[in-house]
Amino acid sequence: MDVVRFSKEIRRNTLRCLHSQGSGHVGGSLSIVDLLAVLYSKHMHVDPADPKMEDRDKLVLSKGHAGPALYATLALKGFFPMEWLDTLNKLGTRLPSHVNINLTPGVDMTAGSLGQGLSCACGLAIADKLKGIDRYVYVITGEGELQEGQIWEAAMLAADKKLDNMIVFVDSNKMQIDGLTRDVMDVEDIAAKFEAFGFATQRVDGHDHEALDRAICLAKEDHCGKPHCIVMDTIKGKGVSFYETMGAGVHSTTVTDEQYALALKELE
Amino acid sequence: MELRKEYAGELSRLMKQNDKIFILDADLAGAGGTKTLYAEFPERCLNVGVAEANMTCVAVGLAASGFIPFIHSFAPFTTRRVFDQIAVSVSYSEQNVKIVGFDPGVHTTYNGGTHMSFEDIACMRALCNVAVLDIVDGVQLRKALPYIVQHKGPMYMRFVRKQTDVLFGEDYEFRFGKADKLREGSDVTIVASGTMLFDAVKAAGILAQEGIKADLLGIHTVKPIDEDAIVASACKTKRVLTVENHSIHGGLYSAVTEVLSMRQPTLCDAVAVRDRLTQVGKLDDLKRDYGLTVDDICNRARALVARG
Numbered sequence: 001m002d003v004v005r006f007s008k009e010i011r012r013n014t015l016r017c018l019h020s021q022g023s024g025h026v027g028g029s030l031s032i033v034d035l036l037a038v039l040y041s042k043h044m045h046v047d048p049a050d051p052k053m054e055d056r057d058k059l060v061l062s063k064g065h066a067g068p069a070l071y072a073t074l075a076l077k078g079f080f081p082m083e084w085l086d087t088l089n090k091l092g093t094r095l096p097s098h099v100n101i102n103l104t105p106g107v108d109m110t111a112g113s114l115g116q117g118l119s120c121a122c123g124l125a126i127a128d129k130l131k132g133i134d135r136y137v138y139v140i141t142g143e144g145e146l147q148e149g150q151i152w153e154a155a156m157l158a159a160d161k162k163l164d165n166m167i168v169f170v171d172s173n174k175m176q177i178d179g180l181t182r183d184v185m186d187v188e189d190i191a192a193k194f195e196a197f198g199f200a201t202q203r204v205d206g207h208d209h210e211a212l213d214r215a216i217c218l219a220k221e222d223h224c225g226k227p228h229c230i231v232m233d234t235i236k237g238k239g240v241s242f243y244e245t246m247g248a249g250v251h252s253t254t255v256t257d258e259q260y261a262l263a264l265k266e267l268e
Numbered sequence: 269m270e271l272r273k274e275y276a277g278e279l280s281r282l283m284k285q286n287d288k289i290f291i292l293d294a295d296l297a298g299a300g301g302t303k304t305l306y307a308e309f310p311e312r313c314l315n316v317g318v319a320e321a322n323m324t325c326v327a328v329g330l331a332a333s334g335f336i337p338f339i340h341s342f343a344p345f346t347t348r349r350v351f352d353q354i355a356v357s358v359s360y361s362e363q364n365v366k367i368v369g370f371d372p373g374v375h376t377t378y379n380g381g382t383h384m385s386f387e388d389i390a391c392m393r394a395l396c397n398v399a400v401l402d403i404v405d406g407v408q409l410r411k412a413l414p415y416i417v418q419h420k421g422p423m424y425m426r427f428v429r430k431q432t433d434v435l436f437g438e439d440y441e442f443r444f445g446k447a448d449k450l451r452e453g454s455d456v457t458i459v460a461s462g463t464m465l466f467d468a469v470k471a472a473g474i475l476a477q478e479g480i481k482a483d484l485l486g487i488h489t490v491k492p493i494d495e496d497a498i499v500a501s502a503c504k505t506k507r508v509l510t511v512e513n514h515s516i517h518g519g520l521y522s523a524v525t526e527v528l529s530m531r532q533p534t535l536c537d538a539v540a541v542r543d544r545l546t547q548v549g550k551l552d553d554l555k556r557d558y559g560l561t562v563d564d565i566c567n568r569a570r571a572l573v574a575r576g
Contacts, residue, residue, distance in 0.1 A: 110361040123329015153322035
């Protein structure tokens with residue numbers, strides 16, 4: 001499957017997952033889909049048959065509420081049956097709204113209480129350096145999540161310890177629950193902030209597969225002894241017209257039968 | 269020897285045997301005693317600076333990679349300050365992080381007020397799968413450490429870093445989850461944890477001279493608590509006094525009365541901090557002010573016995 005088709009399938013199945021519940025974190029799930037498509041088709045060294053493979057690349061989805069997008073990706077890769085996607089948030093499910101390291105094959109860290117994932121990822125990256133394991137730890141943070149102070153504690157550590165085996169993606173979809181990020185609490189200039197903390201930074205269109213792939217390759221080739229931050233300009237609800245134009249309410253919204261049918265038509 | 273030296277010494281020994289043990293500090297490596305380990309094991313020691321939340325979650329990443337991380341600071345800063353980090357990333361994620369809190373309760377003395385914690389045990393005890401230890405002396409700490417390292421799962425332990433007083437002899441055997449029986453008696457049960465065990469031993473001696481025979485249980489493992497030992501003693505004495513350097517809400521008194529109310533309803537009282545704010549002061553003055561002295565233990569034990 002090419003990346004374009006893969007990203008469409010991830011979007012369709014992200015919505016399948018959310019539709020099974022009738023509502024959920026639609027906007028922030030759809031905004032990271034293109035990154036997941038590029039990572040899991042071109043970069044993540046993983047084996048769906050052996051989710052705990054010792055030298056696998058790891059992904060920390062620090063914006064843990066985007067779980068449905070990761071679940072759709074992992075199911076399509078064969079980590080677990082597609083039918084699991086219909087169990088989101090049902091009692092006893094392996095797929096909770098926010099990701100859990102112990103419940104879901106292919107999920108490498110629990111997240112949901114924002115701001116903790118980057119620190120956890122630092123621990124993973126430090127452990128890899130100590131054990132001499134040659135792999136990447138990828139982290140996806142939200143943009144509103146950067147308002148958590150702990151992010152910057154972790155950023156300081158990552159640069160100080162030269163964690164160049166870690167690549168942090170910021171999903172800058174310009175919105176958070178209470179409105180536009182710039183209205184609630186402006187976090188820009190994100191790249192400049194990470195640069196000031198000692199990261200090598202890039203800023204790309206988070207829906208341009210080639211640009212994302214190029215940025216990741218560049219980060220991997222750049223042995224500068226710095227952790228990498230790739231700020232992605234994205235659209236919350238990307239791929240479905242009525243979600244893209246919904247405004248901040250798309251953070252957590254409905255996926256009714258009608259909305260689901262309309263969305264699938266747009267994503268054919 | 270100071271507890272922090274006992275602690276670092278035993279960890280050094282264990283780190284030579286076990287290359288998974290990892291030390292994390294938040295700018296208190298010198299104060300807490302772990303600093304000596306940094307020269308010996310530079311790759312397995314990490315000082316994150318004044319950033320306890322980060323320290324806690326970095327430890328989670330290390331634990332998820334197979335290491336056995338120990339995080340350190342004053343008791344309030346590795347518990348209430350990072351409560352959500354421990355609740356979500358340690359407890360809910362079932363990560364094997366060992367949490368160390370120095371100078372609990374009144375032992376913070378001149379750093380009291382802001383650095384004093386009467387609620388650390390309550391916080392940690394409320395979290396699923398987090399074991400809680402209230403350590404009395406250096407012997408107990410040293411004997412407990414090999415067990416702590418091999419215990420699978422999160423654990424919180426509190427101890428007084430500069431303490432030199434010793435209660436137990438070298439023949440002491442640490443048994444996780446088991447009470448230490450220090451005195452046999454049939455008139456009143458005294459259940460004491462952490463450093464209050466020193467005071468409880470003295471009080472039991474005074475009471476014995478008055479003809480009141482106390483059944484004295486030392487509790488290092490506040491969670492999971494030794495239910496059978498507490499119930500058996502309560503059946504015998506019909507009166508239970510708990511003694512702790514902690515708030516009456518959520519600590520040893522709560523743990524003991526939770527067991528007794530369900531299994532053996534018993535008349536109880538507590539030597540504990542009774543919903544008071546923290547403050548600075550000399551140790552003896554603080555203990556007097558909060559009602560944590562040998563006299564307080566004796567008086568409450570006598571009153572329990574008098575109530576029949």
